[in-house]
Amino acid sequence: MNVDLHMHTTCSDGLYTPEQLTKMAAEAGLSVMAISDHDTVAAYSGHSFAPGIRVIPAIEMSSDYDGEDVHVLGYYIRPDQKELTEYCRQFKQRRLNRALEIADRCVSLGYDIDRGQIEGMLAKGGTVGRPHIARMLVAKGYFPDVKAVFDTILYRGGPAYVPYHRLTVDACIDLIHTAGGLAFLAHPGLLKRTLSRVLAFPFDGLEVYHPNNRGRCDEFLRIAREHHWLVSGGSDFHGVPGRFPETVGSYAVDESYVHGLLAYRP
Incomplete structure (x- = not known):
């Protein structure tokens, strides 16, 4: 099996x-x-x-x-x-803050990102991270796929990347x-x-x-x-x-x- x-x-x-x-x-x-x-x-x-x-x-x-x-x-x-549930709660909030900052950087680079859509994702449970934003950019037609988003702007140190604790x-x-x-x-x-x-x-x-x-x-x-x-x-x-x-x-x-x-x- x-x-x-x-x-x-x-x-x-x-x-x-x-x-x-x-x-x-x-x-x-x-x-x-x-x-x-x-x-x-x-x-x-x-x-x-x-x-x-x-x-x-x-x-x-x-x-x-x-x-x-x-x-x-x-x-x-x-x-x-x-302790584990408290870690997850704090990490979820940090991910949201980071995702919103990434969205702001995307906007400054000329990409249209709706902050409200990110907050809506969080309301459904779980966390929000770079892959979610990448999929939003693909859906809007800016990139052909998620990999292209990461390779262009969301890679570590990239123009839309935001480090986090x-x-x-x-x-x-x-x-x-x-x-x-x-x-x-x-x-x-x-x-x-x-x-x-x-x-x-x-x-x-x-x-x-x-x-x-x-x-x-x-x-x-x-x-x-x-x-x-x-x-x-x-x-x-x-x-x-x-x-x-x-x-x-x-x-x-x-x-x-x-x-x-x-x-x-x-």
Whole structure:
């Protein structure tokens, strides 16, 4: 059986609701999935999941190290844990403030962005980030796709980019542990300069299998074994056209590869 332990919904920057995504995953034949939205656990409040699939409570927390984005996956978290929900509440507000500032920069660059539309997105729950603004600009015809928006104005240091405060890597790990979860370094293949230093943090596991790790999975599996870490893997599915994978189940992981994580019981 196959699993996917890294998926996103409309509660962060995915295109499908938790109800839709779990139904699609079950229909694709997945046995286990993890909804790991960015800096929010909104998927686990007020939403129902489709029958026929096991959902591991998860979150993907945003951090950085020496100028590189570092994401930390938390598995088996308690979504209602006090410190975690307060973190999500504060992060949601910071994301809104940042999104509005990005919108203002877009306007100054000649792009028509409606601040009210951004606030409306937030009212539906979850968070607002660069992908949402990118999709707004694509919908208005300014760019052919989301990637073009990021490559032109929303890349780190770009003309419409706005930095934001994030917890340190070790603080993310501590918060995940406080919420009863296991902390994994997400998509290590995306780290160019800092990987060796980031691997020194006290993670519980490593996301060995990920689309951006292709060609290096054996390397990351060796690293996980050297650290005596658990192994995870997933598609990082968002449902965005033009971003691989575009369909649920087209990148999945054999459950035998991540059996230690699946067998864990908090």
